[in-house]
Amino acid sequence: xxxxxxxxxxxxxxxxxxxxxxxxxxxxxxxxxxxxxxxxxxxxxxxxxxxxxxxxxxxxxxxxxxxxxxxxxxxxxxxxxxxxxxxxxxxxxxxxxxxxxxxxxxxxxxxxxxxxxxxxxxxxxxxxxxxxxxxxxxxxxxxxxxxxxxxxxxxxxxxxxxxxxxxxxxxxxxxxxxxxxxxxxxxxxxxxxxxxxxxxxxxxxxxxxxxxxxxxxxxxxxxxxxxxxxxxxxxxxxxxxxxxxxxxxxxxxxxxxxxxxxxxxxxxxxxxxxxxxxxxxxxxxxxxxxxxxxxxxxxxxxxxxxxxxxxxxxxxxxxxxxxxxxxxxxxxxxxxxxxxxxxxxxxxxxxxxxxxxxxxxxxxxxxxxxxxxxxxxxxxxxxxxxxxxxxxxxxxxxxxxxxxxxxxxxxxxxxxxxxxxxxxxxxxxxxxxxxxxxxxxxxxxx
Amino acid sequence: xxxxxxxxxxxxxxxxxxxxxxxxxxxxxxxxxxxxxxxxxxxxxxxxxxxxxxxxxxxxxxxxxxxxxx
Numbered sequence: 001x002x003x004x005x006x007x008x009x010x011x012x013x014x015x016x017x018x019x020x021x022x023x024x025x026x027x028x029x030x031x032x033x034x035x036x037x038x039x040x041x042x043x044x045x046x047x048x049x050x051x052x053x054x055x056x057x058x059x060x061x062x063x064x065x066x067x068x069x070x071x072x073x074x075x076x077x078x079x080x081x082x083x084x085x086x087x088x089x090x091x092x093x094x095x096x097x098x099x100x101x102x103x104x105x106x107x108x109x110x111x112x113x114x115x116x117x118x119x120x121x122x123x124x125x126x127x128x129x130x131x132x133x134x135x136x137x138x139x140x141x142x143x144x145x146x147x148x149x150x151x152x153x154x155x156x157x158x159x160x161x162x163x164x165x166x167x168x169x170x171x172x173x174x175x176x177x178x179x180x181x182x183x184x185x186x187x188x189x190x191x192x193x194x195x196x197x198x199x200x201x202x203x204x205x206x207x208x209x210x211x212x213x214x215x216x217x218x219x220x221x222x223x224x225x226x227x228x229x230x231x232x233x234x235x236x237x238x239x240x241x242x243x244x245x246x247x248x249x250x251x252x253x254x255x256x257x258x259x260x261x262x263x264x265x266x267x268x269x270x271x272x273x274x275x276x277x278x279x280x281x282x283x284x285x286x287x288x289x290x291x292x293x294x295x296x297x298x299x300x301x302x303x304x305x306x307x308x309x310x311x312x313x314x315x316x317x318x319x320x321x322x323x324x325x326x327x328x329x330x331x332x333x334x335x336x337x338x339x340x341x342x343x344x345x346x347x348x349x350x351x352x353x354x355x356x357x358x359x360x361x362x363x364x365x366x367x368x369x370x371x372x373x374x375x376x377x378x379x380x381x382x383x384x385x386x387x388x389x390x391x392x393x394x395x396x397x398x399x400x401x402x403x404x405x406x407x408x409x410x411x412x413x414x415x416x417x418x419x420x421x422x423x424x425x426x427x428x429x430x431x432x433x434x435x436x437x438x439x440x441x442x443x444x445x446x
Numbered sequence: 447x448x449x450x451x452x453x454x455x456x457x458x459x460x461x462x463x464x465x466x467x468x469x470x471x472x473x474x475x476x477x478x479x480x481x482x483x484x485x486x487x488x489x490x491x492x493x494x495x496x497x498x499x500x501x502x503x504x505x506x507x508x509x510x511x512x513x514x515x516x
Contacts (some may be wrong), residue, residue: 055486057486057487057489057490059487061490061494063494063498081494083490083493085489087486105493130507139513141512162512163511164513169513171512171513173512181493183466184466184467184468184469185469186466198502198512229494239512241503243503243504245506247482249466249472249475251467252467252471252472252474252475253475254477255480255482256482257482259504259506260504261503261504263502263503266477304502304503306501306502306503306504308503308504308505310482312479312481312482314474314475314477314480320477320479320480322479322480326503326504326505328500328502328503329501335501336499336501338501344479352479353497354479360495360499360501361500362500362501365500366466386497386498386499386500394491398485398487402478419485419487420486423491425494425498432498434494434498436490436491436494437514438486438487438490438491440486442486
């Protein structure tokens, strides 16, 4: 009996040792894990962008007017433009997002066609489009932006590079920005810088080009019509900008942003195919077309300052008011004010309808002169009515379908939103108007 | 111009002293239509305006360069 009890006690002792050893190991592992957690705290970090987003956009733009700069401020401004665009945002990891934007803009311009008004079948006329090569062009632009957010999401650093090209113009640009959020993300301060290095391949009006011989045409008036004309020597245009914006949440329903930009430009700031007619020169007519006396000549430097404010009000669950104001001034003598208001109206959870209005006014550039009023002894001159004094009104309506759950699935991408807009633009002091219709589809990868 | 900038700076500092709205109170502020930036489609309007108007900048978009525009 004593032997049996001793055997049982020995077994229990052995098992106890096993249990103690096992629980000791478990305890060590658990405590080690807890200590490891204490040493390297792992905080949940939300991805800046959860998945790939693709935005397909397109616009159709038409304009008409009778103050074309190509024909010295008198002539058709008829133009149509179709511009499809794709914008892709790719999350590279939790913190970094790469965004690529590509746009093609294909346009047909009556005024550009009159760079050479004699290459069409009809008599040359500033109010009739010619049908030559300069009637159409395609602009292509590509921009890539890389943004990095800090772990606490209070600092965002980004860099961008851009390229654009059309028949007579190329551009390469670089930029970057730093954004700091503080005050519990109620305040956001951003500093950005950009530089563009552009170059012209000037397409001078036909009467200024080598090979143009007035005696080949039946003309009336002054045979020595272009005594001021010389080609531009510098065909580059550089633009440097620095911008600051300060955003502030003012209450649970109001937020505002102050934006300031300073831009310095130098180089060829004139547009080489825009004619000027001198009031002190006798006109030279070929068919119904007056030959230019010179091309526009503008200073080779320009400093622009723009100050803006954007304030949004959440009025209630059905109405939001978005407002924008900008003051602009430059050393060419132009001052401008822009005011814009938009009233998104929520129609249920998924639909928003937003009427909008924009008012724009500017003073004329110092060197602007109306058609045939410029004096040939002036140093600088232009008859580009985009640099004239005028007021403009823009009326628009927009419709947006927004589905935060992306329920409609197309090829692995969920439809997040559809946006359709129409805007009508008109100048009150010039006979100029424009229409623009634009559409976008925003998809998110599932 | 300097006076305007000074005023804007002072106003900005005033706003920075406001009581902070907590994250859980930002449901209205986070509405997509409350974003303090232009809509995606606004880039088309900004482009034609940069050709047809002398003013540019202070809208979060292009400020000059990159096109044969004003």
